[in-house]
Amino acid sequence: MIGRMGLGRVITRSLSSVEPALSQKLTIQPAIERSPTDLLNALSETVGPDTTAPHFAYIDDPITIPSTQSTKKTYFMAKEFGKRAARELATEWPTLFAFDRDQPQLPVFRPRHLADPLQVEPTENNLLKMISSREVKDSCILYERMRSENVDVSEKVQLELFRLVTYYNSSNVPFAEWEEFVGMRNFGEDSTSSWKSGAVADLLFETLPKTDETVSIMIAGLCKFSDHSSLERARELYKEHRAAKGKVYREAFNGLIGASSYSVGKKLVAEMISLRMTPDIFTFNALLSSAAKAGKFEDRVKAFTEIIGEMKEIGVEPALSSFHLIIKNIIDFKLLDNEKRESDEQKKTYNHQLTVAISWLNEIQNSLTGKTLKPITSTCNLFFVEAMGIHYRAANENLAENLVSIYESKANEVKMPAFTIESMFYNRQLQLAVEQSASLNRIYDLYTTMVPRLVGVNNYLSSLVFRKLAASSDRHWPLLRRVIIDGIAAGQMNGVIGEEMRKQLCNVQLHTLGTSEREQFTSLVQKLVAVWVEFSQFTEERMRRLQRKLSPSQISECALLLTRIGEQQKAYELLDLLLDETASSGDEATVYPRGHARPWAMAELFEDALRKRDTYAAATCLQIMSLTANRAKLEPLANRIFEKCNVNQEQVRIIQGFIRLRPQ
Amino acid sequence: MLRSIQHVEALSSRQISTTSMLLKNRAGKTKSTSNRTQLLTYEMAQKPHHIGVRKSWLTWHSQNLEEFRQSQPLVVAQDEVVRRFIRGFFPQNLVVSGNEIVIKRRGNVLIVAGFLQYSRRLDIRRIYWMFGFAEEFLSILLKQPVKLEMAFVESEEDVAYNYI
Structure with a gap:
């Protein structure tokens, strides 16, 4: 009874309080149409890269975060060598790791020794296996062993082996093509070798019949590992084969064009067209590298313009690697060194060439903005670092920022390897921004987001920031503190930078x-x-x-x-x-x-x-x-x-x- | 024959046992010291009935749930392998004897988390080498990706929650 009375009172009270609102009509809004991924997109917009964290390859702990370029390399390689040691152990004693519950069985967790070419059965099958796993030297050894034991090797297998050994010049796959260990791929250095004459590739070339394919492979290989004699040989082979009415493949043409001068290159392209072969992006890149050999600046620019015009004419989209070749070679090599530009004439020429380079880059960047960029060749990523180098030389901050926005945009799929080339790219950008900016706050923001995650602490950068701090009338304690702390972590305390630290602290x-x-x-x-x-x-x-x-x-x-x-x-x-x-x-x-x-x-x-x-x-x-x-x-x-x-x-x-x- | 009579007499006399009972619950009880030097981490300081309330589990996986128990014993065995490996591989860096290593399973990945301390000779390259080795070794052993997410403290005192 009391409950009912109470309820009645509540209802009358609530009715009396909402009376004026009742005159307004209550409408329920229709649900907003959302796609299944809208929620995920909204979530992903709220999280971005953590600019204060180290790269994910490193242990996220103050003491283990590397701050300089060399420590980044050392720590990364140390971790990789640890991994390699563990794999070696598991390869040596596979029975100790025989916990086999995974379905399907994953070969990546079962490292195995490579077949020893001196121990395996000398059969074609084994040779093919080695060829497919790109063990160049091992397959050469096995092939020679099969020959000495008079085991017949079919022509098909010989051709497969010939392809492999010519492509890699009878030596093992370079570090740049290692798949398993990233550190070696990025930090390991391969010396460029010249053609090994008298090796298995030459032997196979003599054994195999001279078809269009074998001759083309040989020419391409000789041009890839070119020295004076190998180039001569490639040209002779080409002439002989053409005289015998043979057809040479596009790869061989590309190799020959890249190794020739621009005028010869053009003739070769004309011959390609007469053979009804349309030039592709690799042909044009080869032509660009032949044009880059021209000694005079005007000749180079003219040739580059011709090539780009021709590409547009036949509808071949220039790759980033084409732009890289242009940007890299546009300025005279001898003028790039600051100390070698002694006379006023040289300085004037350099400035003129730099202006031309910047205007080319401006055009290139305008054409790249908003486009989806995909890697076409292995050198596409080098465009960004080379272009940033030109912007740094010309102190053009606007174009540099534009380049960074192109690089970081979602439409760009061409990425530079972290720690090596990418670090150079951002280092130049940061140095340029610090040099050009008058605002210490802006320098602080840029510095804290990029150092040491993208750019390693280095003496030049630290002294640049110290110079900026000294020149500015304002004081910026957080920036000074950050640079000093980074300097301590990077081992800069002794020497010139240490002196600068004391000087700056005394000025506080x-x-x-x-x-x-x-x-x-x-x-x-x-x-x-x-x-x-x-x-x-x-x-x-x-x-x-x-x-x-x-x-x-x-x-x-x-x-x-x-x-x-x-x-x-x-x-x-x-x-x-x-x-x-x-x-x-x-x-x-x-x-x-x-x-x-x-x-x-x-x-x-x-x-x-x-x-x-x-x-x-x-x-x-x-x-x-x-x-x-x-x-x-x-x-x-x-x-x-x-x-x-x-x-x-x-x-x-x-x-x-x-x-x-x-x-x- | 007569000599053994003595023993018969001794056995026949009944005595009351004064030994304390061993049926008590000893888990989560740490003996205190008179000068409060016994270090307790947060994990030690909370009692077993606080698991899931004030503190968490030291192993995270779905094999304890109903209908997910296909390989529960396997997970327990794997945990022990991982813990023993970490204890044996980082003997100089362990805190509280490596009793508080957390093992998390997310998808196919096994993540080992916890604290380590700096060893007497601090060589960061060595730490990186050991991390790389441990990750790869355990991955090959357990046939699944293993990641270490260990954080470093300067000394064991840094993980102290209380001294009793």
């Missing part, structure tokens, strides 16, 4: 910093001084190679920084080292015997001591200053000590005697 005006910033300043100075002192104390025989002795100027700067953060005792312990002769001589020396304390630092320390009426500190400063100053300069300083500090007659007498003994 503490009263402009906030409370937390002042705490950061204190801990940074403490850390830096502790590290420098520790480095100087590696006096034991086995540690001596790590030792970096303290220089007198370094000591004076460190002492100044320590007094600023209120650590007088530590500061004067350091300054005492300058007056202690045993600290700079003998095997246990921690201080360089040469050099002098910085006069401005000592003057500030002296003033500070007077302000505090600290006789001991003021006298220490006076003694250090007496190492470089004469009597006339020291006398007024001594008088100031007598004025400001509580000195007794005995002390006055000692100080006056000390001054009197200094040279005039």
Whole structure:
């Protein structure tokens, strides 16, 4: 009963409160039509790349994140070599890893030794297996073994082997084509080799009948690993085969064009067309590399223009690698080096060529904007780094930013290998932005998003930022702190950058910093001084190679920084080292015997001591200053000590005697 | 024959056992010290009945769920293999004797997480080599991708939650 009454009261109250609203009609909105992926898209828009995290290949822990280019390489390779060791172990003792529950069985978890060409049965089947797994040297050994054991090898298998050995010049697959170990692919270096004459490829060429295919393969191989004699041979083969009314394949033409001069290249293309072969992108790239050999700038530009015009004419879309060839070769090679441009004439020519290069790039970038870019050849990715190099030379920040937006857009599928080429690309962009920008805030934003994730810390970049900080009238503590911390992680503390760090820290005006910033300043100075002192104390025989002795100027700067953060005792312990002769001589020396304390630092320390009426500190400063100053300069300083500090007659007498003994 | 009479007498006399019962629940109980030096991590400090409330599991997989128990024993055995391998392979870097390694299974991937400490001779290249080796070794052993997601602390004290 009570419940019903209560309910009635609630209803009447709610009705009375909503009465005016009832006049408005309530309509339910129709549901918004959404596709099945709309939710996922919305979610993906909220998450982006974490610009503060390291690359995913590294252990995400402050101590294990690499900060320089060389540590990135070292750590990556260390991890890869660990993996290779484990695989080697599993290959050697497969029975210890025989936990076989996976369905389907995955061969990637069952590493096996490659068949030994000296042990396997000398059959065609085994040879074919080796050829299909691209074991070039092993298949050569097995083939030679089969020949010596008089085992017949069919023509078909011989042709397969011939294709393989000619393509790889009878040597193993280069690192660049390794699939399993990424580190070797990106960091390993292969020397470009010239054609191995008298190897299995030549032997097979003599054995096999001279068909269109074999001759074309041979010509292409000779041109790929070209030296003077191999090129001669390729040309002779081509002439002989053409004289015998044979047909040469496109790959052979491409090889010959790429290795010839531009005029010869054009003739070869005309011959291709007469054989009803339409040139493809590889032909044009070969033609571009032959055009790049022209000595004169005007000839090169004319040839490039002709080639691009021809490509448009027959509807071949230029690949990024074509643009790379143009951009790389447009400026005279000898003018690229800053030191070699001595005369005004040369500088003028260089500027003209750079302007032309920039206008070409502007056109190229306009044509690339909004287009889907796909990798066509293996050198497509090099376009971006080369173009960024030109923008850096011309200090054209707008085009550089445009290039980065093209590279980072979703339509671009051409990616540079991380840590090597990509790092160079972003390094140039960052250097250009830092050089051109006047705003320290912008530099800070760029620096924090790119270093050390994309760009390794390097001396040039750090000194560039320090220069910017020194030149700017504003102060930017977070940027300075970040560059110094990165410098510590990158091992820049000793040497020129370390000196720059101290100079910058001495220039910081503490009263402009906030409370937390002042705490950061204190801990940074403490850390830096502790590290420098520790480095100087590696006096034991086995540690001596790590030792970096303290220089007198370094000591004076460190002492100044320590007094600023209120650590007088530590500061004067350091300054005492300058007056202690045993600290700079003998095997246990921690201080360089040469050099002098910085006069401005000592003057500030002296003033500070007077302000505090600290006789001991003021006298220490006076003694250090007496190492470089004469009597006339020291006398007024001594008088100031007598004025400001509580000195007794005995002390006055000692100080006056000390001054009197200094040279005039 | 007569000599054994003595023993018969001893056996016949009844005695009350004063030994404490062994039926008590000992899990999650850590003996305290008089000077509070016994380190407890968060994981140790929470009692077993707090699992799923204040602390989580040390192994994450779906084989404990109803109708998902096709290979539960296998998972338990694999966990033990992984834990023993990590304990044996990183002996200098373990914290609390490697008792708190978390094993997570996500899809076909097995992720090993937890804390390690810096060893006496800190060589980062060595750490990377060992991570690469451990990941590849366990992957080949268990026939599934294994990833290490270990974080480093400076010393064992950094993982202390309480001292008793």
